[in-house]
């Protein structure tokens with residue numbers, strides 16, 4: 001009898017479950033649930049307004065994903081819950097929340113319903129930049145060695161800047177919280193009844209390493225006296241390696257999800273990291289781009305190298321036995337969405353409707369007809385700040401070269417190209433610092449849907465790109481970890497390497513660079529680099545000054 005595993009990918013806008021045949025890797029059924037509260041970046045559910053740069057989520061939405069998508073995949077596939085041997089989940093990160101000891105999120109307590117700091121802070125909550133700046137300055141002054149593992153800077157998207165923001169701006173929430181926890185670990189806590197924190201988010205987002213643990217109490221005290229014991233008071237030193245079983249489904253959650261109590265649940269993982277074995281990467285030098293709302297760049301290497309401006313490297317962070325390197329771009333799909341919602345005239349929407357296309361497809365059709373360089377446009381892809389390699393959420397987007405004849409499809413193509421140049425900067429930076437990018441792979445919603453973008457990436461980077469055959473690669477990766485949590489005895493696998501051999505998959509075609517386009521893009525990339533360094537490395541801090549003026553004016 002075939003055995004199945006369920007993987008659930010908690011993305012930025014929705015949660016996606018896949019039911020996977022453990023023997024063949026076949027994705028038998030998929031179910032997607034948009035989050036009821038979406039991304040809260042303007043107001044809370046009760047209308048409380050949020051300041052600039054905030055991005056929150058509601059934890060109830062994650063439970064809804066479990067309650068709707070899991071029964072749905074079972075129903076669609078027509079299989080019995082007795083044949084489901086394991087569950088794995090992955091999440092965006094650092095996506096964190098304050099909870100009580102029993103796991104109740106503070107935002108679910110009546111008294112904190114209208115308190116923004118009681119909610120989940122999503123990975124792209126960018127209002128903690130000033131705390132990240134302080135943390136980085138203090139770490140540099142103290143000569144903290146951990147900075148080397150994080151490319152020289154801790155991002156405002158990661159855990160401690162977010163905790164610092166809560167402490168400074170809402171000390172009552174800091175005091176009331178028994179714990180701060182990654183949403184990934186919170187969902188596993190809900191499913192199994194046991195709090196087991198995963199090594200992936202701890203390593204990449206919370207300055208933890210398996211050799212050195214967390215930074216010292218002295219360091220935390222230097223950030224703020226109240227933070228001296230933050231790890232023991234509000235986090236945990238018990239960190240569990242990815243690839244292990246966290247526990248088993250409780251009666252209550254099994255009932256909610258339509259599964260058997262006792263089903264194995266894997267230690268939680270991160271959406272980008274979990275995707276690496278799902279495309280069959282189990283060796284060094286093969287970079288995977290997970291292209292969606294944002295892009296994460298994942299790469300295994302066998303040595304520790306200081307690579308400036310990356311998110312970090314973590315020993316065993318992606319697969320055991322390797323250093324897992326991560327870099328990223330905070331704004332990819334997000335600014336395509338911004339563009340279609342704000343900059344495309346109604347005539348384009350009418351044309352799309354007539355042709356039976358969605359607006360992205362229409363823009364792609366038109367943008368495809370353009371040659372590289374033809375629009376005269378060049379953009380900086382910083383609509384949501386810059387994660388790698390400048391690590392600065394206060395940078396903003398820019399488009400140069402517009403005239404009275406500039407068309408929406410030209411702007412759309414310029415935005416795609418900007419993200420491709422941003423990716424090339426990341427690749428060059430790895431190569432220059434001894435971590436070689438020998439092959440390129442892609443997965444994620446956009447890699448699946450957007451062949452124009454994929455071709456432009458091949459043309460800009462000059463590298464062939466292999467693409468995941470799964471439309472839900474992170475969820476497939478999670479299902480693989482679910483099968484490992486179940487173990488061979490229950491019909492799964494004893495290691496993620498064995499699971500990858502059987503369950504990973506790539507499409508039978510790839511995107512190959514067009515040499516003529518590559519030549520033009522070399523020239524454009526040179527210009528992009530000049531703008532990148534000019535606006536991003538302090539020659540002209542106009543973006544930051546504009547932001548300051550914006551804040552001053554909105555306070556009046």
Ligand SMILES: Nc1ncnc2c1ncn2[C@@H]1O[C@H](COP(=O)(O)OP(=O)(O)O)[C@@H](O)[C@H]1O
Pocket residue numbers: 011012013014291292293294332333334335336337338358360361444445446449450
């Ligand atoms: N047909 C399309 N072509 C290109 N991009 C698209 C298309 N449809 C949606 N998008 C973009 O995909 C992004 C979502 O990516 P996806 O990988 O599905 O989700 P997530 O980032 O939450 O994991 C959105 O920001 C949107 O801009």
Ligand SMILES: O=C(CO)[C@@H](O)[C@@H](O)COP(=O)(O)O
Pocket residue numbers: 011012013091092093094123204270271272273290292293294295296326328
């Ligand atoms: O930062 C990470 C992973 O380290 C991601 O979770 C984050 O960029 C969000 O990913 P998505 O764009 O929602 O796929």
